Amino acid sequence: MAEAAILIIGDEILSGRTQDTNTATIAQFLGARGIPVRAVRVCPDVEGEIIADLNALRSRFDYVFTTGGIGPTHDDITADAVAKAFGLAIDYHPDAFALLEKHYGAENFNEARRRMARAPVGATLIDNPVSKAPGFRIGNVFVLAGVPRVMRAMLDSLSPMLPGGKPLLSKTISAHTGEGVIAKALAGVQNAYPDIAIGSYPFYRNDRYGVSVVARSADPDRLAAVESALFTMFEGLGVKAFAGEPA
Amino acid sequence: MAEAAILIIGDEILSGRTQDTNTATIAQFLGARGIPVRAVRVCPDVEGEIIADLNALRSRFDYVFTTGGIGPTHDDITADAVAKAFGLAIDYHPDAFALLEKHYGAENFNEARRRMARAPVGATLIDNPVSKAPGFRIGNVFVLAGVPRVMRAMLDSLSPMLPGGKPLLSKTISAHTGEGVIAKALAGVQNAYPDIAIGSYPFYRNDRYGVSVVARSADPDRLAAVESALFTMFEGLGVKAFAGEPA
Incomplete structure (x- = not known):
């Protein structure tokens, strides 16, 4: 199974000025295509940091998705850093140059905007x-x-470049009880289904505490079996459970 | 200046089920205390991954903040992983054991809940x-x-453990123009103030595009100087600018 990593590039995420949402968007997009995200890093707008993180991730995972740093301003250094990470030259990509020149008009296509047409030599737009x-x-x-x-629009654009895998499916079962009440029995279910990732997530909603148990797999039959085992587990504990997240 | 990193532990973030907000909360909390966050990683609930990421970050940064994985269920393995990363034994922390036993009552203080009293030997609660x-x-x-x-409540609790630094301050100046219009002049301001981090962030709000320029420093005088230089820059470009984010 192909695995992916995400590299979020930008001082604004590290300072807390901007709430990153791209991680969750990419993770859901890839999960629906059967490609789990296994690691995320956030790095500053510093060339050496981008290169180090990108090389660590691209050598280990099948795909790496970066976000940020491809605009026209001085702090947009992602294209240069990626080229250096690969040991490649960087230049104007002819198609990107042509489409941006047309978009801005030749008279407004200044040096800063031309920067957005730069890519490592050999890159596909x-x-x-x-x-x-x-x-x-x-x-x-x-x-x-x-x-x-x-970013979301670009994800849709690159979709045909990705191989179609079996989507990762999930089943959620929730109950208004404490994690400490179900933990022992839940570990038993996990042991009985070692191939299924089962997570336990406490919630607090509408003034009520509870726990959502989430099972994940690409195999719908196994997922149905573990869902049934989880409902049986809750029943055995005398705890009323329901499918899905709490309202 | 002390620097920090964040390690977000949890499959639910990597799958996109849960939107992480702890990174921004911690970054703002530390920024106000003069401690910038320089790196963030998100790792799965896998012991080897937690250990590798934690050791990479703790050897490089003054502080590391982890979130997640300290509940009572089978997927809560952070305390064990942290102990192994440090090469320390793990055991019930007597104070944690006593306060949780009192909280749950001896008859309900089962094995799963006792797990939450475990910490590496020598840890401070x-x-x-x-x-x-x-x-x-x-x-x-x-x-x-x-x-x-x-997590937020715990941050407030640990505040006295951190040295008080000069808070990181920021000034934001926004305008309804394109990044490509200001990029060249903005690079000039950045070059004139190499000690100040200046970032440029496009926005789209109420059907209008624009850009916010953010300058960051712990020195209020330098920040006032660069703010003035930025307003002068916008004026020179014939672009109307205003302090702060767009409404």
Whole structure:
């Protein structure tokens, strides 16, 4: 099974100014295609940091998705850092240059905007239907925008580049009880289904505490079996459980 | 200046089921105390992964804050992983054991709940006024809960353990223009103020595009100077700018 990692590039995430949402968006997008995300890193707009994190992730995982740092300003250094990480030259990508020149008009296509046409030599462009400036793919790395609505549009654009895997499915069973009440029995279910990832997540909603148990697998039959085992477990504990998240 | 890193532990973040908000909360909390966050990683509930990420971060940064994996269920393995990362034994912390036994009552203080009293030998507890089960500090690592409201309460509890630094301040100046219009002049301001981190962040709000320029420093005088330089820059470009974020 192919596995992915995410590299979020940007001082604004590290400072807490901006709440990252791209991680969850990419994870859900890839999960639906059978590609689990196994690691995420957030790094500053510092070339050496981007290179070190990208090389660590791309050598270990089948795919790496980066977000951020591909705009026209001085702090947008992702394309250069990615080229250096791969040991490749960087230049204007002719297609990107042409489409941005057309978009801005030759008279407004200044040096800063031209920066957005730069990519490592050999990169494949990723279409940006929202604001034109494209992302790119080089090797197993997909370089996407940081602005969430642009990033989402790029994800849809690159979808055909990914192999179709069996989607990761999940079943959630919730109950208004404490994790400490179910923990021992839940560990028993996990032991009986070692191939299924079972997580336990406490919640607090509408002034009520409870726990959601989430089982994940690409195999719908195994998932149905573990769901049934979980309901049986709750019943055995005398705890009323229900499918899904609490309202 | 002391620097920090964050390690978010949990399959639910990597799958996209749960939107992490702890990173931004911790970053803002530390920023106000003059401690910038320089790196964030998200890892799965897998012991070897937690140990590898924690050791990489704790050897490099002054402080590491972890969130998640300290509940009573089988997938809560953070305390064990942290102990192994430090090469320390793990045992019930007597104070944690006593306070949880009192909280649950001896008859309900089962094995799963007792797990929440475990900590590496030598750890200092971090008070949890919300749901009692404490976090802990060992060396330069602060181990916090994953549930955001519990995590926030623990942050407040550990505040006295941190040295008081000069808070990181920021000034934001926004304008309804494109990044490509200001990029060249902005790079000039950055070059003139190399000690100030200046970031440029496009926005799209109320159907209008624009850009927010954010300058960050612990020195209020330098910040005032760069703010003035930025307003002068916008004026020179004939672009109307305003302090703060767009409404």
